[in-house]
Amino acid sequence: MEEADEPNHETLDPALQKKHHDMLERLSARHQARKSxxxxxxxxxxxxxxxxxxxxxxxxxxxxxxxxxxxxxxxxxxxxxxxxxxxxxxxxxxxxxxxxxxxxxxxxxxxxxxxxxxxxxxxxxxxxxxxxxxxxxxKKKFSFKTKSSSKKPESIQKPDLVSPPKIPVRDSPGFRNKQGETLTKNFKDSSSIGEFTLSDLDSCQVRLKGTVNALFIHRLKNCYVYTGPVIGSILIDDVEDCVLVLASHQIRIHCAKKTDFYLRVRSRPIIEDSNGVRFAPYCLKYDGIEEDLKIADLEEETKNWANVDDFLWLRAVQSPNWSVLPEEERVSSVSISDDGDS
Structure with a gap:
């Protein structure tokens, strides 16, 4: 069991590293000004x-x-x-x-x-x-055509002008580059953390208690992620064969494959470039979670977990890229209290 590691600056893009270095210098200067x-x-x-x-x-x-x-x-x-x-x-x-x-x-x-x-x-x-x-x-006008198209597109894609950008790797506290580990964090013990990142994890179980402003999830495979409520947004990019139990005001999912999401969310979840993803209601329990949900204004079940928007699917029928997880296959409750999982 490990606590959050420091950001691995060696794995960051040089331009991004410089940007965050400058930001840290500005924050340090601001901190010194406040101390004076x-x-x-x-x-x-x-x-x-x-x-x-x-x-x-x-x-x-x-x-x-x-x-x-x-x-x-x-x-x-x-x-x-x-x-x-x-x-x-x-x-x-x-x-x-x-x-x-x-x-x-x-x-x-x-x-x-x-x-x-x-x-x-x-x-x-x-x-x-x-x-x-x-x-x-x-709107296309009616016209007779001498040739019929040999191929029909399966779906109509939205133009690039409204496509959300790929989620960048964040230089924030988090768990990075781990394999086969159980990773835990209690945000109640770290009130200064505004953002948290899960990146490059393989076959890990992640348990996060308490509230945080934003959560970034990047390149996860064969992982189980259980998180308390996130006050702002959860941005997810490149996950495969995972189970994620998440609560947030806004959840955006990019490049997810064969992954189950147990959600409580205030707005409609958004998926893009994803397939084989299934959705079910939030099922996490731990001591104090009701208070955390209230702090994050997420105590009410909106049922938006089942109102998924596929960003690249505009046809009238439901997108084939996602589905509701059948009740008989759902986990009814997951506990990450000190007394273990259930």
Missing amino acids: DSSSSSSSSSTLESTSSFLTKFADSKRSIESRIAESRLVSSSSTDSSKLKSELAEISFSIDNLEKLLAENSYFLPSYEVRSSLKSVSDLKQSLDNLSGELVP
């Missing part, structure tokens, strides 16, 4: 200034994106230049991605309610862009 303040009230003021600065920047960006979406909708009614419209939507999508990145990078010091509110704003912007993109997809 003579009273605790000065420290509180500094934190409030950071939160206020984020909220101002977030609100300005949000208003700008909303304005561009509204303008694009007006222009689309009179413009016939579809390539120009698609280019504009691609730029809006990029702005939304940057806004979501801004939130992820600053979630460690934000109050929980601000994280939840900001996540909802990002989700609403994505939905508005999605709706607008759907309105701009040109």
